[in-house]
Amino acid sequence: MVNALIYKIIIYQKRKKIKRLEHRRKMATFMDNIKAKASALNKRIVLCEGEDSRVVKAAADTVRQKIAKITLLGVEEEIRKANPDVDLTGVDIVDPAKSEKRKEYAALLYDLRKSKGMTEEEAEKLSYDNTYFGVLMLKAGDVDGLVSGACHSTANTLRPGLQIVKAAPGVPLVSSYFLMVAPEGGNQYCEDGAFVYSDCGLNENPTSEQLAEIAIISAKTAERIAGMEPRVAMLSFSTKGSAKHADIDKVTTALALAKEKAPSLNIDGELQLDAAIVPSVASSKAPGSKVAGHANVLIFPDLDAGNIGYKLTERLGGFQAIGPLCQGFAKPINDLSRGCKSDDVVAAVAITALQTQL
Numbered sequence: 001m002v003n004a005l006i007y008k009i010i011i012y013q014k015r016k017k018i019k020r021l022e023h024r025r026k027m028a029t030f031m032d033n034i035k036a037k038a039s040a041l042n043k044r045i046v047l048c049e050g051e052d053s054r055v056v057k058a059a060a061d062t063v064r065q066k067i068a069k070i071t072l073l074g075v076e077e078e079i080r081k082a083n084p085d086v087d088l089t090g091v092d093i094v095d096p097a098k099s100e101k102r103k104e105y106a107a108l109l110y111d112l113r114k115s116k117g118m119t120e121e122e123a124e125k126l127s128y129d130n131t132y133f134g135v136l137m138l139k140a141g142d143v144d145g146l147v148s149g150a151c152h153s154t155a156n157t158l159r160p161g162l163q164i165v166k167a168a169p170g171v172p173l174v175s176s177y178f179l180m181v182a183p184e185g186g187n188q189y190c191e192d193g194a195f196v197y198s199d200c201g202l203n204e205n206p207t208s209e210q211l212a213e214i215a216i217i218s219a220k221t222a223e224r225i226a227g228m229e230p231r232v233a234m235l236s237f238s239t240k241g242s243a244k245h246a247d248i249d250k251v252t253t254a255l256a257l258a259k260e261k262a263p264s265l266n267i268d269g270e271l272q273l274d275a276a277i278v279p280s281v282a283s284s285k286a287p288g289s290k291v292a293g294h295a296n297v298l299i300f301p302d303l304d305a306g307n308i309g310y311k312l313t314e315r316l317g318g319f320q321a322i323g324p325l326c327q328g329f330a331k332p333i334n335d336l337s338r339g340c341k342s343d344d345v346v347a348a349v350a351i352t353a354l355q356t357q358l
Contacts, residue, residue: 030181030193031347033227038067038353045349048134048148048157050074050093055150056083058345063090067346068353071143073130096133103127105136112139112164135160138331145332145352150345154201154324154335161326161333168330175214176201176324176335177221178310179351183318189277196222196230196297197313200306201324201335211254215299216262217327222297225354233276233295234258234269235305239285242272251301266290273298273309322347325355332356 045068049055056079059070069092072079076093096102103124109132110123126132131152137143149157158174167174177198182190198218203210211234219230236251237243248270255269268291275285275292282293300306314321322344324335332355334348 030226031350034225034347034354035065035067035350038350039065041353041356042069043144043353043356044069044071044142045145045147045352046071046073046134046137046143047345047349048073048130048146049150049152050079050130051082052151053083054340054342055345056086056088057342058349059091060086060088061342061346062349065346067350070349071137073134096128096130099133101137101140101142102133105133105140108136108140109164116163129160131157132160132164135164135333138333139164144356145334145349147334147336147345147348147352149324149334149336149338150340151338153338157335158202158326158333161329165329165331165333167328171217171328172213173203173210174326174328175199175203175206175210175217176326177218178321178323179226179325179347180310180313181320181322181347183320187317187319190296191294192226192228192296194226194228194296195313195319196226196228197306197310198297198299198327199303200300200310201303202326204303206302208250208253208257211251211299211301212257212261215254215258215267215297216265218297218299219262219265219267220358221325221327224358225351228296230266230297231291231295232258232265232267232297232299233271233291234267234299234301235273235276236270236301237272238270239272239275240270242285247301254299268292268295269299271295320344320347322351325351 047055047059050072059072062070071092075095106124106127110120131148134146138146177196178200180195180197182193196218199214215232219232222228222230234251234255236248238248251270268289274281276295279293286292313319326334332352334352
């Protein structure tokens with residue numbers, strides 16, 4: 001009897017170990033696939049924050065792993081002095097103040113913004129700013145994508161993008177998302193190894209029309225960037241009419257609009273978070289739903305919910321939070337959380353390279 005019990009325990013432990021190893025391989029494969037696809041494109045990405053040691057390390061790691069070519073903005077002497085242990089071989093370091101292109105970029109900025117009242121003097125001054133300089137590099141076609149925000153606010157990062165690069169033709173708004181990658185050991189509710197969370201960094205209180213657009217473009221992101229078959233949940237504090245409120249009406253209206261605009265999209269709502277990702281809860285709260293219990297794209301009703309949600313998932317759930325990444329720009333521009341790690345910057349660079357193909 002005792003031997004049989006010991007045998008069962010051993011078998012259980014072996015199965016658990018195998019499952020853990022399988023998940024570890026799945027997680028490695030998930031990010032490795034993204035990096036491999038980025039590497040094949042051989043794109044050049046500009047990192048605007050040479051003053052941040054995490055960004056400097058990420059620049060070196062990106063080049064070493066051959067994920068992308070990197071232009072790092074800052075004063076080369078100061079960067080090397082502050083990061084003596086980082087091998088920056090292959091990283092192109094550019095100081096905007098000394099760049100031969102700066103005056104050309106200043107003229108481009110003035111031409112783009114003079115109708116909005118910008119003077120030549122203002123354009124000249126802004127051309128010294130690393131983020132404006134980087135966005136102007138992107139607009140001029142001298143780089144393929146931009147990543148910033150490790151030590152600057154989202155507003156400082158995205159304002160130049162919205163002013164200079166602007167939204168892609170036919171895209172009504174730029175939004176953001178986080179790619180939330182499951183931790184080593186896995187997460188029982190994360191079937192695909194990652195979630196797409198949107199919008200968690202840009203649109204504060206989107207309308208129903210904007211929520212619908214965010215849902216549609218986030219599904220495309222999940223499919224084309226993360227390689228997932230999107231199952232989109234429109235989140236709320238109610239599931240299928242369990243409560244009544246104007247905030248819920250906004251979500252249900254957005255759901256109807258998204259279905260009308262993208263009839264083939266696998267989307268459902270309104271769903272509480274547990275109903276969206278927990279099969280047992282979904283079976284009682286939303287029986288018959290093809291999304292409930294298995295969602296991998298989570299659309300938050302406003303920025304409060306999105307920001308809190310991704311940080312809870314990252315800090316308490318142990319997920320890697322890559323972003324906020326942007327969707328809808330004419331050229332790839334991505335923000336970073338100021339709490340990001342160097343590995344997050346590398347991942348953001350890889351995703352930025354992939355976005356050049358959208």
